[in-house]
Amino acid sequence: GENVEQHPSTLSVQEGDSAVIKCTYSDSASNYFPWYKQELGKGPQLIIDIRSNVGEKKDQRIAVTLNKTAKHFSLHITETQPEDSAVYFCAASPGSNTDKLIFGTGTRLQVFP
């Protein structure tokens, strides 16, 4: 079945710097890749997603890139702010016989003022 690996597990940056989180997936049939942000005591919230027919997608300070050949995708956050501090999860949808999401292990991002 699908396996999603996420790196790094923790990331500390200075306010205003950029942050990059990387994920790899194993199932070449996967075709949907969302990113979720989880704040303490809350459920995950979708921040951006990308489908396999697109190589890059941007939404203000957040962008996601997808390399289907290498089977990896990345989240880029520019001009980080303290409120970006949270745990970020990537996920992949195998797209074969079910359309469930397989989540990565998460990256704890800390943005220091």
Add this chain to the structure above:
Amino acid sequence: EAGVAQSPRYKIIEKRQSVAFWCNPISGHATLYWYQQILGQGPKLLIQFQNNGVVDDSQLPKDRFSAERLKGVDSTLKIQPAKLEDSAVYLCASSLQGAQETQYFGPGTRLLVL
């Protein structure tokens, strides 16, 4: 628009006891999910409903876990009997139609099994 509601928010039980969690999804959402999130890990899908039918329960430990979705709306997840390793946050999510639509998560129920 109201979000996904879950109750209780916290539960502490002893091993071998039973426990039940309740979820009310966003109105009109056909797909409902129960995830288990162990500390330091990503959510793991336990069961996925499409309306009131089960789409995927391959990761549900069926000897102790059960779930139902009443009339295609609210859902309950039960554990009986609980084990220490069941300590986790149980997240409910819903989406309009399928996992490749935005999933909206509830706040979760934090379960501690002693």
